[in-house]
Every structure is written in structure tokens, then in C-alpha cells.
Amino acid sequence: MTMDRKSVEPAALSRRQFLGRLWWGATGLVLLEAAGGLVASLWPKIKVGAFGGKVTVGSLAEVKAIPVGTIVYFPEARFYLSRVDSGLLAIYRKCTHLGCVVPWRDDEQTEDGLASIGRFNCPCHASIFDRYGMVKGGPAPRPLDLFPITIEGGEVKVDTGTVVERSAFDASQALRI
Ligand code: FES
Known part of the structure; x- marks a missing residue:
């Protein structure tokens, strides 16, 4: 039995679709980085019990x-x-x-x-x-x-x-x- 090649090949993207996905990917990365920075900036303040404080x-x-x-x-x-x-x-x-x-x-x-x-x-x-x-x-x-x-x-x-x-x-x- 032969496999239908269409079902395993990635669907072709139009230029518009490709650019749209690229934009959402970049936006997601920026948001993730911002969230990470926020947690990092809060961490010393919520950490209770460290020497020096x-x-x-x-x-x-x-x-x-x-x-x-x-x-x-x-x-x-x-x-x-x-x-x-x-x-x-x-x-x-x-x-x-x-x-x-x-x-x-x-x-x-x-x-x-x-x-x-x-x-x-x-x-x-x-x-x-x-x-x-x-x-x-x-x-x-x-x-x-x-x-x-x-x-x-x-x-x-x-x-x-x-x-x-x-x-x-x-x-x-x-x-x-
Ligand atoms: S006796 Fe404690 S450092 Fe010398």
C-alpha cells in the first residue's frame, strides 16, 4: 500500500501566510522575554530570608x-x-x-x-x-x-x-x- 504524499508533505504557504506567521512568532518571543524580565525583576523582592536583608x-x-x-x-x-x-x-x-x-x-x-x-x-x-x-x-x-x-x-x-x-x-x- 502506498502512502498518499499529499497527507505527509507540509502545506505550501502563501507569502502573506508566511509573513503573518513570522510576525506572530516574533511578537510571542518579545512577550515571553518581557514576562521573563518581569519575573527576574520581582524575584529579589519576593525572596525572603536572604543574607544582607x-x-x-x-x-x-x-x-x-x-x-x-x-x-x-x-x-x-x-x-x-x-x-x-x-x-x-x-x-x-x-x-x-x-x-x-x-x-x-x-x-x-x-x-x-x-x-x-x-x-x-x-x-x-x-x-x-x-x-x-x-x-x-x-x-x-x-x-x-x-x-x-x-x-x-x-x-x-x-x-x-x-x-x-x-x-x-x-x-x-x-x-x-
Ligand atoms: S579561631 Fe576562629 S578564625 Fe581563628
């Missing part, structure tokens, strides 16, 4: 439920939320010695009275910090830096664009919740 950590009710002595890590925003007896601290993870990322170690001995175990240990030159970010050993010249915390519209926010240096801990550094 204000990061929402949760509702006030959620944050209040965090027990004293708990550390919550926000790796993309580069800080630890530390629930201490006087409130909340947002501790910058950057070591105050030479800038290494300081990991939280919940298998190490505690350096404070807030929990039975856990401390920050810098892997570069062995500086040690407690849940307040205070230096407990090693060459770090000052406590870990803080980011300001605010409550806005019932949500707890951390301003990772503002680094607060300190020489000691006092209770006013913690946000009371």
Missing part, C-alpha cells in the same frame, strides 16, 4: 515556644537564633578571630548554665563560644557579633545587614519575648 524567622508565638538553651541555625542567613534566659539573640556565625564559619556543636560540653551540653567551636584555631556568643577559649578577641532583632506585625525579624559588635554580654542585647 531582613529575615523573618517565624511568628512571635512560634519563637516563644522555643525552649531556653535552644540554638536554631539559619544557614542561608548566616546566623544562629539563640534562646537565652533573657530573651533572643541572633548570633552571626562569623568568627571574630579571622572570620571562619563557626559551627554549633551539640555533642560538646556546655559553657553556660542554659543546657547540659552544646557550644560553638571554631574549627580554624579552636575558639570556643557559649550560647550568648561569649568567648570561652581560644584566640577570638571578642564575643560573636549580633544582628538586631525586631517584632513587626507579629513576626520576628532579624536584620542581617547590620552587624553589632560588643565586648561583653548584657541582658539588654537580647530581645525580650
